[in-house]
Amino acid sequence: MLEIGMKGNAETVVTLDNTAKAFTSGALEVFATPAMISLMEETCWKMIQPELEEGLGSVGTKVDVSHMAPSAIGSTVMCEATLISIDGRKLVFEVVCSDENGMVGMGTHERFIINNEKFMQKATGHK
Template sequence: MDIPVGTTLKRTMTVGEEHLASRVGSGGLDVFATPAMIAFMEGTALKLAQDFLPEASSTVGTLVNVKHVKASPLGATITCETTITEVDGRRLVYEVKAFDNAGLIGEGIHERFIVDCEKFMSKVAK
């Protein structure tokens, strides 16, 4: 399994009511919630790695260090750009950025670990 450093994936989404801070409980305003932005970043990182992994493997998030620097309204188009910056055995480090039509809204570092799905779930069940 080789995941080249520098590999990048971009994905887009539209801010719906289910993504608002007022709806997810992270704030009282009708703006794109920080937890929703982080989930989109994590999902993009997961998708990026998944294309390189064996079928019985996946990744799990272990670290998120992200700043949410600008609010985005309901209906905004959000683009997440995720780049692998380090591969250290099973540990993957990503640079994550999110943008709306006006520019950067969030950025940071995210780490994931490669796991064998069956072994991982067996340990969780114990």
């Protein structure tokens, strides 16, 4: 059951594959903002998926985050997500990422609960 205040955690290690240079979102070999956003989304969906009925899933619909500090290759970036709002099928999360040196990024992320089969039919143009 989804409840306001529930929390989830995930982490990743910064490698050459998730740097700004690899994502072409910058020229430096530091944790990429798109990789941080991906970690935030992963944390949220993995937290809520076990609470959803069979056949349901969630999709990200909005991200409003700040990436405030760099994380070097070899750093472990940890994300904590807290479900802060439930409005029908719309869920809002507070997300915070940190590494060994402190906070890396923070903000909010919205997800929408969907029927997986219907969503995929819509996505592929089939009714």
